[in-house]
Amino acid sequence: MRMCNRPDCGRGELDDSGFCTECDREPLPPGPAPAVGREAGPGRGAGRGASVGVAPVRPDPWYGLALAGDGHAPEAPAAPGGPAGPVAEEHRFCPNPGCGRPVGRGQGGAPGRVAGFCAHCGTRxxxxxxxxxxxxxxxxxxxxxxxGAYGAAYLAHDRNLSTHVVVKALNRSVAATAEHERDVLVGLRHDSIVRILGYERQGPHLVLEYVPGDPLSARDGxxxxxxLAHGIRVLQALDYLHARxxxxxxxxxxNIIRYREESPAGPLDRVRLIDFGAVRSREKDTGPVVAYxxxxxxxxxxxxxxxxxxGFDLYGLGMTLREVCRAxxxxxxxxxxxxxxxxxxxATDTAVPGRRFxxxxQFGEQLSGVxxxxxxxxxxxxxxxxxxxxxxxxxxPLHGGxxxxxxxxxxVRATADDRGRLSMPAPFAAPAPADVAVALPAPLSDPDDPVPxxxxxxxxxxxxxLRRRDLAAAERALACADLPGWHxxxxxYAGLIALARGDAPLATGHFxxxxxxxxxxxxxxxALGLCAELRGGHDDLEVARSHYGTVFATTPALGAAGFGLARVHLLTGRRADAVDAAERLAGEFRFEREARVAAVRLLVAPLAPAGPGEVAEDDLARxxxxxxxxxVEEAAAAGLRAEIQYAEFLRAPDRLRLSEAVRALGAHAATEREYVALVDLANRLRPPLRWAPPWRGGGARHSRFGRTANTLSF
Incomplete structure (x- = not known):
């Protein structure tokens, strides 16, 4: 038993034709294993790709099928029968294989005959x-x-097998095409490709399975x-063909029939690729495409x-999906x-063909992602x-603090006014552009489009x-890569360099x-969400919220999107949504602690840009x-308690409790100077002293200890 030796598979057996039963590809040739990938197309870098990050592996580009699930299966078609004619005039040709000339065509505005005799050979x-x-x-x-010009397709009843089949009768002029189609279909075994059942030299005729369905289109509901799942099934069929x-x-x-397939789990909504009359071999057919x-x-x-x-087939599928998904x-x-x-x-770019899949x-990976x-x-x-x-x-996580x-x-650097309100830096902000440039992940080699x-x-x-913050060297290295401008x-990398320079608008264009x-x-x-947040305008924040929301809704594992979503929600006055984002992110183990801290801070943070705002008592309690x-460490807990106390102070001023919360921070000061600054701030926040007379009428009060100082009142 021979096994597939490809690094991205390695688990399938090789069938009789030498192809893997799992990945539908030929095994790698003996010798040192090259990087996984296919030869670059015209205009692309020659040779195998060098890994930019880790080994290039794409184990399952079809994962979107499992996400989409099985749609509502179409109703079972009625039993075939009854003529579908009359056939349109442009499709009427002499049934004599040796003739095949147009018949039954109208002239002078009058319709053509539906039945009659060929004027050239006399065939009825x-x-x-x-x-x-x-x-x-x-x-x-x-x-x-x-x-059509090549012949006709009939629905027929196979008396030997007692089933319906499709019989393609081809003109003698395309007999070689029929034999080629026969030879191709005989060797194909794929669930999304029509099967050949027989071949009759008389005609010649191809006998194909009958797929009782309709051409691919969108149905109500x-x-x-x-x-899009049907698009992936067609891509699987094309990958199977292209590998051969x-x-x-x-x-x-x-040429894509949508049909109902019965299974033990119930009816399934499926598609099958048909009509291989234009099929060609990349090795044997070297001329330009003629039939399309x-x-x-x-x-x-x-x-x-x-x-x-x-790419010729992938362009056709792109145009097909554009039509099917138009609504x-x-x-x-x-x-x-x-x-x-x-x-x-x-998929259908005509201005820059090199951009196409x-x-x-490669197409399936992106379609599954959509x-x-x-x-x-x-x-x-x-x-x-x-x-x-x-x-x-x-x-x-890029939580920005x-x-x-x-x-x-x-x-330590905060100042207090006469009312006890503090002037401090913003409690958190968008991550610094240079930090974003370093934190964004490194690209990996594309196994289907390797770079030299x-x-x-x-x-x-x-x-x-970029990690060394040497931007001049980063620009020189990118220029040495000599990649096409559209790649x-x-x-x-141009976007990362622009971010490292602090130019978020330029980085936005590249990303x-x-x-x-x-x-x-x-x-x-x-990356676009981070750039929009860095730009900071009102409209920019809405753009950031849209990008962050899409990423976070798709996978909370990208924690930077969750923290970014929480920040922009608060900046646009949506405190409840901001807290909800942080609490959802806390469900991710890697970000649980940071997200829970974020939820606390968001509950009591001032709303911007509207000003401090008032925090609800319920939020304070939460x-x-x-x-x-x-x-968390006691220093962090003390800091959070101080933030909560300040939010409560803004709601119901209690200078003494705020002063005590700030004084508690002094225990965690790293230097004596910081400690003194915190104590001074706490003292400034204490309630102002008021001299209250000890009795009515004023004056000093005497006691057996002598004259006493006036008592202090708060």
């Missing part, structure tokens, strides 16, 4: 009633499914993720027409819709934590230079280009209770 034709026609003595034709060096070359809705449907193919003059690759794409504010439109823009797996964003929103609410295929892990008690230095090793080394050096890696290229990834959206249950 009847496009209204195909009954009575039997092919090869066993296939009783029941109706015409369609016809279809959820968007259901339609085959191109379909005519991917369009009419213009509306679903790259424009003439595109590189794919001259030297077609799998859902009208509202780009709906969850995941903007990401979907960006995905389809990349180079493999079905589904992930869609199902994370209400009413589904399905959140999935999954490592990114293109970005490394991100451990820094929100996840820790207010620094003691804030209290020299470029990978240059990008790694750029990353190291997302170039935009990503926007990354998001357009990788709409299924969450890290670019997180904050006190939460602090009591926190497992």
């Amino acid at each position: 034709y009847d496009f209204a009633q195909p009954h009575g026609l039997t092919i090869a003595g066993r296939y009783a034709v029941e109706r015409v499914l369609g016809s 279809d959820r968007l993720e259901t339609l 060096g085959l191109l379909h070359c005519d991917v369009k809705p009419l 449907t213009r509306a679903y193919a790259p424009p003439e003059g595109d590189p794919e027409h001259i030297r077609p690759t799998g 859902h794409g009208a509202d780009r504010a709906a969850p995941g819709v903007d990401s979907l439109m960006l995905l389809l823009d990349r 180079v493999s079905a797996r 589904i992930r964003q869609i199902v994370a929103a209400a009413p589904t609410g399905r959140q999935v934590t999954r490592p990114s295929a293109l970005f490394g892990s991100m451990t820094e 929100l996840g820790a008690a207010r620094p003691l230095a804030h209290w 090793r020299a470029a990978g080394d240059a990008l790694a050096e750029c990353r190291l230079a 997302w890696l170039a935009s990503w 926007t280009d990354v998001r357009r290229a990788l709409p299924g990834e969450l890290v670019p959206q997180l 904050a006190r209770e939460a602090v009591a249950g926190l497992e």
Whole structure:
């Protein structure tokens, strides 16, 4: 038994044709294992990719299928029968395989004959009633499914197998095409590809399984993720074909049949790719593409027409999904819709063909990511934590101070006015741009679109230079990578350098280009949210809230999005939403402590930009209770208690209790100077002294101890 030796698989057996039963690819050749990936397409870096972060692995780009679930299966079709004619005039051709010329065409505005005799060879034709026609003595034709320049397709009853089949009758001029289609289909075994059942030289005729369904389209009540799941199934079929060096070359809705499949678990909503009349081999067919449907193919003059690759089929699927999802794409504010439109823009880009997807797996990874964003929103609410295929892990929460008690230095430098109100720095803020540039995760090598090793080394050096805060060296390294300007890696590193320089608007432009290229990834959206928060305008905060909300709703594991969402909620006056975000983030083990501290601080923080605002008594009580249950150092607990006490002071001034809370901070001062400053602040916060006469009428009071000083009153 031979096993697959690919690093990203390694668990499947090799079938009789030498392909893995798990990943549907050929094993790697003997010798040192190269980086996982496919050859770069035209205009892309040659050679295998150098890892920018960790080893390039994409184990399952189809995970969106499990997230989408099984949609509502279409109703079982009625038993086939009855003529579908008359056949449209443009599809009427002489049934004589040796002739095949147009017949039954109208002239002078008058309709053509539905039945008659060919004017060239005298063969009788009847496009209204195909009954009575039997092919090869066993296939009783029941109706015409369609016809064209290459021939006709019939629904027939196979008398031997007692089942319905599709019989494709092809003109003699394309007999070689029929044999090629036969040879291709015989070797294919995939759930989303139509199966061949037989071949009759008479005609010739191809006999295919009958898939009782309709061309792929959106039905009433279809959820968007259901339609996109069908796109993934087609991508799986295309990946299967492309791994065998085959191109379909005519991917369009009419060639994707949506049908009802019965299973032990109940009826399933499935699709199957049909019509392999235009199929071609990348090795044997070296000429330009001839047979294709213009509306679903790259424009003439595109590189794919001259030297077609799998990208030809991927373009067709992109156009197909654009048509099928048109109604859902009208509202780009709906969850995941903007990401979907960006995905389809990349899949069908005609201005810069190099931006398009180079493999079905690359397309599938981003499409699954879009589904992930869609199902994370209400009413589904399905959140999935999954490592990114293109970005490394991100451990820094970037809470901007929100996840820790207010620094003691804030209290040391605080000043108090006559009413006891304190002037201190903001309790927390957006992370510093340079810190964001270092904390954002490193890109990984794309196994389906590797960069040259020299470029990978240059990008790694750029990353190291950013960590050293050597921006000049980072720019030189990025220039040495010599990547095309449209490549997302170039935009990503340019964005990091702009952030490190503190230029959030410029970084926004670069990260926007990354998001357009990788709409299924969450890290670019997180970067855009951070940039919008750094810009700080009212509209910018709303943009930040949108990006943070999408990322956090999809996976709370990216804690920076949760902290960012909480900050902008508070900045825009949504205290309850800010606290809710922090409390949800506390469910993530890695961020539990910081998130619980953040929730306390948000409960009592002043609302900005409206001013301090008044904290509700219930929020104060919740904050006190939460602090009591926190497992933090005493210094942090004292700082949180001081914040709570100050919020209570703003609601109901009690200078003595605030003074005592500030004085308690002195025990945690690191230096004598800090201790003295805190004690002085506590003394300034104490209630002002009032001289009260000890008895009516004023004057000093005498006692047996002699004249006493006036008593102090607070």
